[in-house]
Amino acid sequence: MERPLTANFRVGDSPGLEKYESSGGYRALRRALRDMSRAELIELVKDSKLRGRGGAGFPTGLKWASVDTSPGSPEPRYFVVDADEMEPGTFKDRLLMEGDPHQLIEGIIIGAYAVAAEIAYIFLRWEYTLAGRRLKRAMAEAYEAGYLGRNILGTDFSLDLRLHVSAGRYICGEGTALANSLMGKRAVPNAKIPRQTESGLWGKPTLMNNVETLCNVPHIVNKGAEWFRGLSRCQDGGTKIFGVSGRVKKPGAWELPMGTTIREILEEHAGGMRDGFGFRALMPGGASTEFLLEEHLDLPMDYDTVQKAGSRFGTANMIVLDDRTCPVGLLYNLEYFFARESCGWCTPCREGLPWVARTLKDIEEGLGTDDDLEILEAHTRWLWVGRTFCALAPGAMEPLRSALCFFREDFQRHITEKRCPWR
Amino acid sequence: MDEPMLSEACKKEILLEVKNYLLPGQACLEALQIVVAHYGWVSDERLQELAELLGITEEELDGTATFYNHVYRRPVGRHVILVCDSVTCWIMGYETIQEHLSKRLGVALGQTTADGRFTLLPIQCLGACDRAPAMMIDDELFTDLGPQEIENILERYK
Numbered sequence: 001m002e003r004p005l006t007a008n009f010r011v012g013d014s015p016g017l018e019k020y021e022s023s024g025g026y027r028a029l030r031r032a033l034r035d036m037s038r039a040e041l042i043e044l045v046k047d048s049k050l051r052g053r054g055g056a057g058f059p060t061g062l063k064w065a066s067v068d069t070s071p072g073s074p075e076p077r078y079f080v081v082d083a084d085e086m087e088p089g090t091f092k093d094r095l096l097m098e099g100d101p102h103q104l105i106e107g108i109i110i111g112a113y114a115v116a117a118e119i120a121y122i123f124l125r126w127e128y129t130l131a132g133r134r135l136k137r138a139m140a141e142a143y144e145a146g147y148l149g150r151n152i153l154g155t156d157f158s159l160d161l162r163l164h165v166s167a168g169r170y171i172c173g174e175g176t177a178l179a180n181s182l183m184g185k186r187a188v189p190n191a192k193i194p195r196q197t198e199s200g201l202w203g204k205p206t207l208m209n210n211v212e213t214l215c216n217v218p219h220i221v222n223k224g225a226e227w228f229r230g231l232s233r234c235q236d237g238g239t240k241i242f243g244v245s246g247r248v249k250k251p252g253a254w255e256l257p258m259g260t261t262i263r264e265i266l267e268e269h270a271g272g273m274r275d276g277f278g279f280r281a282l283m284p285g286g287a288s289t290e291f292l293l294e295e296h297l298d299l300p301m302d303y304d305t306v307q308k309a310g311s312r313f314g315t316a317n318m319i320v321l322d323d324r325t326c327p328v329g330l331l332y333n334l335e336y337f338f339a340r341e342s343c344g345w346c347t348p349c350r351e352g353l354p355w356v357a358r359t360l361k362d363i364e365e366g367l368g369t370d371d372d373l374e375i376l377e378a379h380t381r382w383l384w385v386g387r388t389f390c391a392l393a394p395g396a397m398e399p400l401r402s403a404l405c406f407f408r409e410d411f412q413r414h415i416t417e418k419r420c421p422w423r
Numbered sequence: 424m425d426e427p428m429l430s431e432a433c434k435k436e437i438l439l440e441v442k443n444y445l446l447p448g449q450a451c452l453e454a455l456q457i458v459v460a461h462y463g464w465v466s467d468e469r470l471q472e473l474a475e476l477l478g479i480t481e482e483e484l485d486g487t488a489t490f491y492n493h494v495y496r497r498p499v500g501r502h503v504i505l506v507c508d509s510v511t512c513w514i515m516g517y518e519t520i521q522e523h524l525s526k527r528l529g530v531a532l533g534q535t536t537a538d539g540r541f542t543l544l545p546i547q548c549l550g551a552c553d554r555a556p557a558m559m560i561d562d563e564l565f566t567d568l569g570p571q572e573i574e575n576i577l578e579r580y581k
Contacts, residue, residue, distance in 0.1 A: 085550050086547060086548060086550075087548070088509040088510045088511065088547065088548035088552075089509075089510060089511050089548065089552050090548070090550065090552070091550040091551060091552050091553060093550075094550045094551075125550075126492070126493045127505075127546070127549050127550065127559060127564075128550065129562040129563070129564070130564070162443045164443075164452075164453070165453075165456065166452070166491075167452050167455065167456060167491030167492065167493045167494050168491050168492035168493045169490065169491055169492060170547055181452070183444070183449045184444070184448055184449035184450060184451040184452055184487060185487060186486055186487055186490040187490065187491075202445055243552070243553065244553075245511040245552035245553055245555060246511060246514050246515075247514065247515070251552070251553040251554070251555075252553045253553060287509070287510050287548075317552070319510055319511055319514075319552070321514070322514070325514050329513075330510065330513065330514065333508075333509070333510050333513040334510055337508075337509055337510070337547060337548075340547075341547065343490075
């Protein structure tokens, strides 16, 4: 099985420029810049069926194509790399940046070329200090070698790549909030229209891609769309860094074909549940995705299948709930997190999430009433898509919605027994 | 202001970052982090001087400063301990780790030890869920924590 994204990973340090080049690194950049037009490059990525790995799964080629690069269109164009990996339970981008920083940088340069961007920012979360050190070193090497800066590889394409270390807030993962943060403001979201590809950073066209998405790009350019589609077991192209955390034998992350079943990831790669712990449920793509149960384990992990099963593919880094952990306590932990991370800009989110968290805390502590379940249910509607300014609150409602359905009895027991049965 | 609160070295670092943005004020998050790196936290006086340096109002700068996790507007200890309290670390028992730290250091979350050695703060998911529970001290990550590991780690920070 081919594992292009992690092929250069070694225990210890990440590969430097020389090592990266000797394993074929920056060959894709040469090819893209010298032999391919922007249109050809975008067509190739469209054809590869690469979809955004940040969580939303938007086709990357289509996103690139939405940037107007025709003569006379607004300039400069900006390229932003979302390296603000903060979805609880998710650690794939950290591995990619620590393991092979040049792979990401090559992907950025090719992506920026595709949309004719002159300036690129890596928006890195503060806590990823090791990734930050390795990226800085790799960026310096890439500038030195002429892969970044003026007239890259003797072409008329120039790119200035800058590293922005965020001062830290979950909401920065929202695209428009990220843009505000990058411009030195509070990270509150903006209206979605106009699109950032028309008016983003400083009112100029801005393209935003996730780290893992961009790491795929050099391989697509090197080996073609058909090869890339062939890596996958479903209609979405490529491999994916799947992760598992919780009480499994071997928590970790693995590069596997897109469309690998949940069971294979959980049992073969994560080694199944730890002795003495049974499987109860999992969140397939981070803390803001709805729970899936035992009956879903044979489903392939791809965007559409997980969606049809009532959840979201998200970051495909799964969090496992075992049978000795209290689901109500877990929900309280999740909603407390979302309440704290609300930026406070819109009222339903700012006021509703703390209410949800307090209600869950009461139930967990044996102070809950039957009305509390109705209050929680009501919030899953009041904070749903369309009622709030951005996706944070609806994301917070996803695990709650499914928990109220799947773990109803556990909630009820807390209320009737006036205590947490797990404590 | 009687004497400048930001050293020349600190200002120089800030001005290097300014060139990456259209307006100097937009480099304020870099600038605030530089002030934290030099002085541990951002006092009102330093905030005032920084606002002037960047050409924005104090109110604007403080609005940004108070929004983010890693810009401290109050004094912190020589080392800041950030304990992850997100979902996987919760499943894997971060509460025991946090209680152990609190007892061992004699401080609750948000407090600084009497000798000024440590400040204890909560933090959201550190992206080390495969090795939970996790925490950071200053800019270093520690994983697979248990009470004994914590003893050994704390020894390294004076």
